[in-house]
Amino acid sequence: MKKISKKSLADLIEKCNNGDEAAWHILIDFIAPYVFAICSKSRMTRDESFDIFGQVSLQLIKSIKRLKEPGSLLAFVGTITRREIYAFFQKIMMTDSIDEEIVNSVPDLYSKSPEDDFVLLEKREMLMEAMLSLSERDFLLIKMLYFDPGEPSYKAIAKKLNMPVSSIGPIRGKILVRLYKYLKIKNKGK
Amino acid sequence: MNSEGIDFKKIAAYLQGKLKANEKKATEKEIAQNPVLKTLIEMSLDWKSELADKNWQQAGKSVHALLSKQLDEIKAAEKNTxxxxxxxxxxxxxxxxxxxxxxxxxxxxxxxxxxxxxxxxxxxxxxxxxxxxxxxxxxxxxxxxxxxxxxxxxxxxxxxxxxxxxxxxxxxxxxxxxxxxxxxxxxxxxxxxxxx
Incomplete structure (x- = not known):
């Protein structure tokens, strides 16, 4: 059975750097919802978001060697996503000229204001940052427990992470404390 | 329970939707009083619901298919300059x-x-x-x-x-x-x- 590293997530980035395809799929599972969340807040369609994602993933694959700190991963992905979105809208502006009257007549389907979206995204980034500070094993454990839509059983999680079922509960508690502490420090810094 | 009196065992169960109605209500009250805990829980649930969305689950498969294609193509590109x-x-x-x-x-x-x-x-x-x-x-x-x-x-x-x-x-x-x-x-x- 494949041993899951207990060291920092930097290991996962290192594995990606060495061309480990499985590591890339773990990393992209984490990154993609973040990219799509930024696209969604920018009112992009599904196809447009997928288009942006393709550019971001390509740039990430090409640039991962330059990422020394796992903490800079989110900032890097966020920056290239926003840059690609900006370039996308620039291209549209060059080709389409939409009458302001038409724009005003389109009903706003979004209940939240741009400010609310920004706060939400900022909080999300904070949680992702906190998760990135975890070890690879802890990161995968929390991801499978709370963010896997397939809701895997404890037995399946234990098998995948090569750990006894009985240790999932205590480790999960410790991870939540760690995430809480990380967010508390971040909140104080504001 | 930690030094602040937060029962993280209960919080974990809350996140997984495994609390009884009265426990859930009490935990929600506790969460509402702690802004940091509120951020942790709200964002986790928000993220979880987004990932559980059928559209995202389908897009997730596409994301992995595209990634595999890109990794293969980059490998091929490195072989020939x-x-x-x-x-x-x-x-x-x-x-x-x-x-x-x-x-x-x-x-x-x-x-x-x-x-x-x-x-x-x-x-x-x-x-x-x-x-x-x-x-x-x-x-x-x-x-x-x-x-x-x-x-x-x-x-x-x-x-x-x-x-x-x-x-x-x-x-x-x-x-x-x-x-x-x-x-x-x-x-x-x-x-x-x-x-x-």
Whole structure:
């Protein structure tokens, strides 16, 4: 059975750097919802978001060697996503000229204001940052427990992470404390 | 329980939706009084619900398919530095058909390929069962010269010239695997692998 590293997530980035395809799929599972969340807040369609994602993933694959700190991963992905979105809208502006009257007549389907979206995204980034500070094993454990839509059983999680079922509960508690502490420090810094 | 009196065992159970109604209410009250805990819980649940969304689950599969394709293409590009190798950044075929849409309305396929700092946009329109009209354009291409596009498959070899806008067209291409070459005179500028 494949041993899951207990060291920092930097290991996962290192594995990606060495061309480990499985590591890339773990990393992209984490990154993609973040990219799509930024696209969604920018009112992009599904196809447009997928288009942006393709550019971001390509740039990430090409640039991962330059990422020394796992903490800079989110900032890097966020920056290239926003840059690609900006370039996308620039291209549209060059080709389409939409009458302001038409724009005003389109009903706003979004209940939240741009400010609310920004706060939400900022909080999300904070949680992702906190998760990135975890070890690879802890990161995968929390991801499978709370963010896997397939809701895997404890037995399946234990098998995948090569750990006894009985240790999932205590480790999960410790991870939540760690995430809480990380967010508390971040909140104080504001 | 930690030094602040937070019962993280209960919080964990709350996140997994495993608390009884009265425990859930009490935990929610506790969460509401602690802004940091509130952020942790709200964001986790918000994220979880987004990932559980059917659209995202379908998009998730597409994301992994695209990633595998990009990793393969980058590997191939590293092996040969004589010419540029195309790397796919978008392929509408990888996306699931939106629910409630008849396949006939979405059968046009769009592919975007990165070629160094330029891009190749390809649109495919079905002309019969198993054959397509292919229209392509080189975007942000650093040359106004007329290029030759060679499309070579196991059963078919076609060639077309670009116009002054770097647009080209193949009226009928059979489905299959192709190697597309962008040539300037005899010189190969770029190679793209295409599955039509």
């Amino acid at each position: 004589q010419w540029m190798r195309g790397i796919t950044t978008f392929d509408s075929k990888l996306l699931p058909i939106p629910e409630g849409v008849r396949p006939a309305t979405v059968d046009t396929r769009r592919i975007k390929i990165q070629l160094g700092n330029s891009q190749l946009d390809i649109s495919l329109y079905p002309v019969s069962t198993g054959s397509y009209e292919l229209i392509g354009q080189l975007i942000d291409w650093n040359s106004v010269d007329i290029h030759t596009i060679v499309l070579k498959g196991s059963n078919q070899s076609l060639s077309a010239d670009t116009n002054q806008f770097q647009l080209f067209q193949f009226p009928r291409v059979s489905a299959g695997h192709y190697s597309m070459k962008v040539k300037l005179g005899r010189k190969i500028i770029a190679v793209i692998d295409l599955d039509l």
